[in-house]
Amino acid sequence: MxxxxxxxxxxxxxxxxxxxxxxxxxxxxxxxxxxxxxxxxxxxxxxxxxxxxxLLAVKKGDQVVTGGGLLGKVTRVEEDAVEVELAPNVRVKALKSTLSDVSGVGTSKPAND
The missing domain is CATH 1.20.5 (Single alpha-helices involved in coiled-coils or other helix-helix interfaces)
Incomplete structure (x- = not known):
């Protein structure tokens, strides 16, 4: 071996x-x-x-940016949608899920100042 x-x-x-x-x-x-x-x-x-x-905390008066790039102010909040005022007397309904940004009341500076 x-x-x-x-x-x-x-x-x-x-x-x-x-x-x-x-x-x-x-x-x-x-x-x-x-x-x-x-x-x-x-x-x-x-x-x-x-x-x-x-998006869950969005409330009346908030400034929002929609998914399409529109800037506006929230005038009414529903369960799934918000009403956004884009210009005086121009209001559109947008789904909350399409909002891309929400800023509180008075946090944005006006464009003409």
Whole structure:
């Protein structure tokens, strides 16, 4: 016999592989996914939550920007829609979900000043 039993057992233990090798191969992928979550997904979720809260808090007198870029003042608030005054005696109904920005009363400066 050329190989003793002790040497054969030691050769099997020193062979690369096993659970630790799988962990070492998966660690970079796991780190990439964790980084992706904290750098891209989480900030986007926070912005969406802040925008949703802003839309739920819209009230009469707020200045709004619609999705089409129209600027106006909220004159009436309903459950899913708002009435926006774009010019004197020009009122349109817009869905709350189409509003892109809401600013409080008096926060914007008039254009002619």
């Amino acid at each position: 050329f190989i003793t039993p002790a040497f054969a057992q030691a050769a099997g233990a020193a062979q690369p592989g096993g659970f630790s090798a799988i962990i070492m191969q998966m660690a970079p992928l796991l780190l990439i996914f964790v980084g992706f979550y904290f750098l891209i997904l989480r900030p986007q979720q926070q912005r969406a939550k802040a925008h949703r809260e802003k």
